Amino acid sequence: xxxxxxxxxxxxxxxxxxxxxxxxxxxxxxxxxxxxxxxxxxxxxxxxxxxxxxxxxxxxxxxxxxxxxxxxxxxxxxxxxxxxxxxxxxxxxxxxxxxxxxxxxxxxxxxxxxxxxxxxxxxxxxxxxxxxxxxxxxxxxxxxxxxxxxxxxxxxxxxxxxxxxxxxxxxxxxxxxxxxxxxxxxxxxxxxxxxxxxxxxxxxxxxxxxxxxxxxxxxxxxxxxxxxxxxxxxxxxxxxxxxxxxxxxxxxxxxxxxxxxx
Numbered sequence: 001x002x003x004x005x006x007x008x009x010x011x012x013x014x015x016x017x018x019x020x021x022x023x024x025x026x027x028x029x030x031x032x033x034x035x036x037x038x039x040x041x042x043x044x045x046x047x048x049x050x051x052x053x054x055x056x057x058x059x060x061x062x063x064x065x066x067x068x069x070x071x072x073x074x075x076x077x078x079x080x081x082x083x084x085x086x087x088x089x090x091x092x093x094x095x096x097x098x099x100x101x102x103x104x105x106x107x108x109x110x111x112x113x114x115x116x117x118x119x120x121x122x123x124x125x126x127x128x129x130x131x132x133x134x135x136x137x138x139x140x141x142x143x144x145x146x147x148x149x150x151x152x153x154x155x156x157x158x159x160x161x162x163x164x165x166x167x168x169x170x171x172x173x174x175x176x177x178x179x180x181x182x183x184x185x186x187x188x189x190x191x192x193x194x195x196x197x198x199x200x201x202x203x204x205x206x207x208x209x210x211x212x213x214x215x216x217x218x219x220x221x222x223x224x225x226x227x228x229x230x231x232x233x234x235x236x237x238x239x240x241x242x243x244x245x246x247x248x249x250x251x252x253x254x255x256x257x258x259x260x261x262x
Contacts, residue, residue: 017044018051019066031116048072052080062087075142084134140166158194169208175201175218214246
């Protein structure tokens, strides 16, 4: 098994584990102590009430938080805190679809049963996890998890210079990718540039009615007015824009247009 003991980017992280399952806590503690020298475990808790007391008394850098507990949820615990001034990784047994809610809200997560490789990858991403506006992002995550209908309007957290902007997905007209950045264009003519690839946005937004038409373009299907055959294929958007359709994506787009299958 690969060793993950060396993390030059991480200083020692004061960590607490909050999970109602004793066995899960022991497995998680054992993995952290065995494979991650950068983690210092301050304590554990198995309930919302004990978790709140532990966080308030220990002032951790990182909280590994289970969502479902006997006296409430991880969200109930977070609601009881005045501030969320720590890095946060959720521990979840949620389904594949529900896990997308974590991505919409820009939170990291570990799926049960915990696999050491996934745990260490999550820890390695910690330097890139934002803490600002955590309360707003938690609210967004909670709302997305409560929705079980993939067609229901969603919100997504987009990183900004000083935190995150919570955006209604239906307000996005299209996404334009360039290397490791994506330009997001909105109905109100504003735009944001985000340091995520277009492929990442495709994974997030395809279940919500977005379709890839080109290696550089991902569009909200509801904003497509018509398909034009000239110049190898183009789509016209409600904004009046004309976008090139690549041969690779043409058949898939035409099937969606003809049969409205998303």
